[in-house]
Amino acid sequence: MFRKGIFDQRKNNRLEDYYRILGTTAKAGPEKIKERYFEKLRAFPPETHPEEFQQIRKAYETLKNPDERRKYDILRKFGPKIEKEMNNAMIQVITGNDKAAHKTLSKIIEMDPDNIQGYLIKAELYLEQNNLADFEIYFQKAIDKLKTEEGADLAFLKIALLAEHGYMEAAQKEIVCSKERYPASATQFDQISIRVYRGLRDYENLWQVTSKLVPPIKESQPDHIYLMIDWLIAGLELEKKKEISHIISRMKKLLRLIEDQEERDYLTSVFVDEYCGYHDVGRFEDAMAFIELALFIDKNDKELQALKKELVPLVALDATIRRLDCDCYLIPYLKVVALKHFYESFDIEPEEGFSADYYQTIAEYKDCNEEIAWGIMQIKKRYPAVYKAFQSDWEALFAEHTAGLNREAKRRLR
Template identity: 25%
Template sequence: MNNLTYYELLEIEQSASQDEIKKAYFRKIRMYSNEKYPEEFKQLTKAYEELMNEEQRAVYDRSIQNGGEYDSLLNQALNYKNGSEYQEAITILNDLLINYSDSPDVRYHLADCYYELGWFTDAKTAIQELIFDYPSVIEYHFLLFLIYRDQQEYSKAIAQANKLIKLQPQSPYPYRHLSDVYINIEEYDNAIKALERRLSNCNPGLEDMPLLIDLLYLTNGQGRGEYCVRVGERIKRVPQNDEEKQAVINMLLNQTDEIDITHSCLPRIVRIIQDINQNENMEISNYLRDLEHQMESNNYSEMDNRDYSSQSNYNNEVATNVAPENNTNYNVSYASRGNIVVAIIVGIIFSFIGTPVVGIIAGFIYYFFAEAIWNMIGCLVAIIIVIVIAGAIFS
């Protein structure tokens, strides 16, 4: 059976309908049951499943045409492409298009080669035609996103990133790509919101760590101290076992290697690692102590440096597994909430001043609007100080 095509295995014509394929399959597995002939049963099932899938069948049909010429030439083109010899790959791919004009693989790799060479007009035309024929393929939409982004067509890149989010809402990658575009156009609040669209609608896991790290840099760079601290707390809650804990620590340690010793976010990262490590790994603890000594020797002040934009070196691959669609509406409330213990204390104080109902209301208001309240208090304190200084000068 090993040397037979799927059609020969099932004893059907290459033009057979799905009903004919199904009948042939059930007839053959009655002859070759899984109990007596497990290997033959496995081959028959593989043939059946591939031929019943229209896209897989089309690919298979091309692969057996002309004695395997299609596979051989496509592999040659991919070898050139993987070796960055894009023009050689394009020559073979164009030859393939003559006989296999309906091959999505040939068309996609051709568009990708155009993109790598910076031939954006050709790349855009090729990939848009492919998306029209295959509107749900993630890789095609991602390539179009890259073209828009690299051509600085940012409004189109944003729209394309949102399409990627709709196609795979459970994947962290498209949210990060969207945030990346907003950083490029210096819309940092929108960059934060793009990350929170994912993070505030899930319990962040290891796959979300790159987003949390980006959010840490962004909130730190924006001077949003309380928000940044809360991001750190969310990072600490990611690991669910020792293996995940080590993985999170390693990701954060990589950041300490990549950023400058004077970076304003470095002390925050060090503290997060210390809290997760809890001195369990003394090698890590010693490394962190050395970092702290280096920061002290540089007379480092935590908020001196707010250059965070260099930390947006985002992964340019989109996960290939398409998750079921869900609600991805942005929920920013988590970002502005206060500490629940402080909210309780505020509630108790106002209960004594007024009534228990007033205390409950005050506690809720503080919890949900803490960041805005502290910003207002900061402004009022600054105004009072200015008035006092002015009074002292002119009195």
């Protein structure tokens, strides 16, 4: 957002010059910015220059992120010298006094109808208040003040703001319109669409975009690892088994090229976060992919080793449950019972509609005692991992459904 991390309160809330802080220019590419960042870190280590170090980090965190850099560049480019009223407006925004900020910004716009920054800040304030209609009005007023060739930058900013505030569907529509309006910037809109498609859980489009943006192996750079993370997530969600191993292999090649320990640590945290997300919903095989990537960065990390050790039997159990679910010789009753045990044991949220299917199936097969007992014996024989994981439940269920069987029926079960 405009209100966070951009304005230096020690300098009357003026926009900090992040390029000057890093010793570069607005024309510098990502690699140059990164190079300058590490040079500055060596010159101003946190132990001896904590204040400068914080400035350098804040500048780099903004400029290394394409979305944040584009928003920063737009504010830097179009923000006029901040006079008294703009200072007041920014203080009001930072302190959360939105009503006063609206009033001050309206006064600024009335005095200076070409103040693009005023329109943009006012637009975002409306967006924070869930007033999408007025956001559109004021953002369009900012666009109308621009030259045609500059419209793509502001369109990109609009998409970023919509996505940041959770308006993913509106952001998606804006992407489609912007790509038609500014075809020369289509690749930039593809890049920001990744964030939108992830927010919408539109993994088919996420797969298409990431597959297109990932460069050939010979042209790959370490920074492409973040694009490949999204590519891998799309592949996992769409169950593209063959492609997944290829993506992971390419990711490992890039990880070998990353030498900066701070960036390696950050990537490890990203992989662990993804592991937690998949683990918490019972997708243990997918969680394993991210733990192995984290261990590829540091194979000696004891905590990661422990997570993998815990995960190995769960992956095997998950795979066995899947095979059991496809077994045409087992009645549906046992399949839903096995799934219910699995969900409850690991506190997993069942798939939508599972509860209704479970109770319907239980009702349909509740009197099929011999078939149920025979099926439990088959699970014990053919799926020992599933039987052992929930042994007491299977034993209780077997006892329940054999209690009323006659001698002949029990003999058939042997």
